[in-house]
Amino acid sequence: MAARTDEDHNAKMAKLKVAHDRIVEGKTLEKGLLIVHTGKGKGKTSAALGMVVRAIGHGMRVGVVQFVKGAWETGEKPVFDRFPEFVEFKPMGEGFTWDTQDRARDIAVAREAWDEVKRMIADPAYKMVLADELNIVLRYDYLPLDEVLEVLANKPADKHVIVTGRNAPQGLIDIADLVTEMTLVKHPFREQGVKAQAGIEY
Amino acid sequence: MAARTDEDHNAKMAKLKVAHDRIVEGKTLEKGLLIVHTGKGKGKTSAALGMVVRAIGHGMRVGVVQFVKGAWETGEKPVFDRFPEFVEFKPMGEGFTWDTQDRARDIAVAREAWDEVKRMIADPAYKMVLADELNIVLRYDYLPLDEVLEVLANKPADKHVIVTGRNAPQGLIDIADLVTEMTLVKHPFREQGVKAQAGIEY
Numbered sequence: 001m002a003a004r005t006d007e008d009h010n011a012k013m014a015k016l017k018v019a020h021d022r023i024v025e026g027k028t029l030e031k032g033l034l035i036v037h038t039g040k041g042k043g044k045t046s047a048a049l050g051m052v053v054r055a056i057g058h059g060m061r062v063g064v065v066q067f068v069k070g071a072w073e074t075g076e077k078p079v080f081d082r083f084p085e086f087v088e089f090k091p092m093g094e095g096f097t098w099d100t101q102d103r104a105r106d107i108a109v110a111r112e113a114w115d116e117v118k119r120m121i122a123d124p125a126y127k128m129v130l131a132d133e134l135n136i137v138l139r140y141d142y143l144p145l146d147e148v149l150e151v152l153a154n155k156p157a158d159k160h161v162i163v164t165g166r167n168a169p170q171g172l173i174d175i176a177d178l179v180t181e182m183t184l185v186k187h188p189f190r191e192q193g194v195k196a197q198a199g200i201e202y
Numbered sequence: 203m204a205a206r207t208d209e210d211h212n213a214k215m216a217k218l219k220v221a222h223d224r225i226v227e228g229k230t231l232e233k234g235l236l237i238v239h240t241g242k243g244k245g246k247t248s249a250a251l252g253m254v255v256r257a258i259g260h261g262m263r264v265g266v267v268q269f270v271k272g273a274w275e276t277g278e279k280p281v282f283d284r285f286p287e288f289v290e291f292k293p294m295g296e297g298f299t300w301d302t303q304d305r306a307r308d309i310a311v312a313r314e315a316w317d318e319v320k321r322m323i324a325d326p327a328y329k330m331v332l333a334d335e336l337n338i339v340l341r342y343d344y345l346p347l348d349e350v351l352e353v354l355a356n357k358p359a360d361k362h363v364i365v366t367g368r369n370a371p372q373g374l375i376d377i378a379d380l381v382t383e384m385t386l387v388k389h390p391f392r393e394q395g396v397k398a399q400a401g402i403e404y
Contacts, residue, residue: 008365015361023226031399033399033402035402037245038387039385041247041383042249042277042382043239043249043252043382044246044249044252045252045383046249046250046251046256047244047245047248047249048248048250048252048253048254049251049252049255049256050245050247050248050249050250050252051248051283051401053251053252053255053278053281054248054251054277054278054400054401054402054403054404055277055401055402056277056280056281057276057277057278057279057280057281058400058401059263060400060401067290074256074259075255075257075258075260076255076256076257076259077257077259078258078259079255079258079259079285080255080360082284082285083284084282089308106277118364121358127401128401139238141368149257150347152315153403156302160401160402173387173388176388177388178244178388178402179387179388180243180244180245180384180385180386180387180388181243181384181385181387182245182249182383182384182385183241183382183383183384183385184382185240185375185381185382186375186378186379186380187380194314195274197233197362198256198257198260198262198360199253199256199260199262199330199362200235200237200256200257200380201256201259202256
């Protein structure tokens with residue numbers, strides 16, 4: 001790429017600043033967001049955990065419910081355990097894994113986790129609620145989609161709710177404020193025979 | 203969506219488990235990954251922060267260098283400050299914002315931040331290094347791309363390096379192990395006049 005001159009650069013930066021200030025000035029609404037991280041790429045849960053960290057740093061109380069991964073010991077747990085006043089971490093979904101062949105049990109587990117999410121959404125003490133892998137549960141019809149959408153659509157206005165998992169249902173996307181799709185560009189599992197790495201994937 | 207029968211479900215789950223086990227069995231390589239989060243969507247930095255949290259939870263030492271956002275007080279900093287033995291957090295890039303109209307100064311700031319990243323990559327004490335918004339700096343030619351790619355391509359084999367920022371250069375994608383593109387599906391800034399929210403974006 002050809003090097004830009006200082007003058008070019010400064011003119012471009014000044015223009016960007018004007019555009020940026022104009023955008024920020026117009027945006028003054030503060031509200032709790034319904035956020036969805038979906039897609040086949042990585043980073044859906046990680047990005048939600050990053051938001052949890054930021055919320056903790058701002059002194060918000062956060063509720064985290066894991067719908068699927070609860071059976072594993074994950075890297076984030078010992079960190080969140082150091083902030084018991086800010087993070088309530090519920091690794092539900094025990095036994096909800098590839099090994100489970102008991103649909104009735106999975107439904108009961110999903111229901112229990114969803115009841116936790118509902119409680120946290122209703123409780124003003126929580127400023128942010130993360131329903132991790134809820135989309136997976138919806139994908140397998142373990143919870144009635146209508147019920148879930150009704151609760152999320154009617155969440156308190158000042159509360160952030162984050163839902164993760166691939167295959168987010170269209171109804172959820174429709175009511176969400178912010179939807180990001182994580183797209184796989186390159187993946188070492190597939191291309192290089194690399195196993196899941198501590199610190200990256202769990 | 204039609205409810206699936208238990209038998210359908212169990213058969214599908216059993217099949218998935220076989221496929222899943224086969225994939226995991228074949229993947230035994232442990233190696234440090236060069237990871238890139240790019241795209242116009244949100245979650246690039248958040249997902250990297252989530253990985254930092256997991257790494258901390260596994261007792262790894264992590265170095266974090268912010269190339270652009272250093273001028274802001276961010277939510278993640280007070281959290282990471284609680285783990286001084288595990289996280290070295292360097293909010294460089296002071297003054298590197300839309301306000302900066304001094305290209306020479308920006309280049310100097312980028313160089314200083316890059317020197318930190320190089321030091322952390324070379325030092326075996328760090329198991330993970332996050333170069334946050336490095337792609338932005340490359341986009342504006344503030345650092346020589348060739349130099350950056352050479353350092354990243356020759357990083358120690360057991361070290362994870364994460365690079366974030368939109369417009370990742372193709373050369374970086376070519377040498378990366380894992381590339382995720384965050385795609386914007388819906389964004390409240392644009393559609394609803396909502397301002398940046400604490401806990402979500404900073």
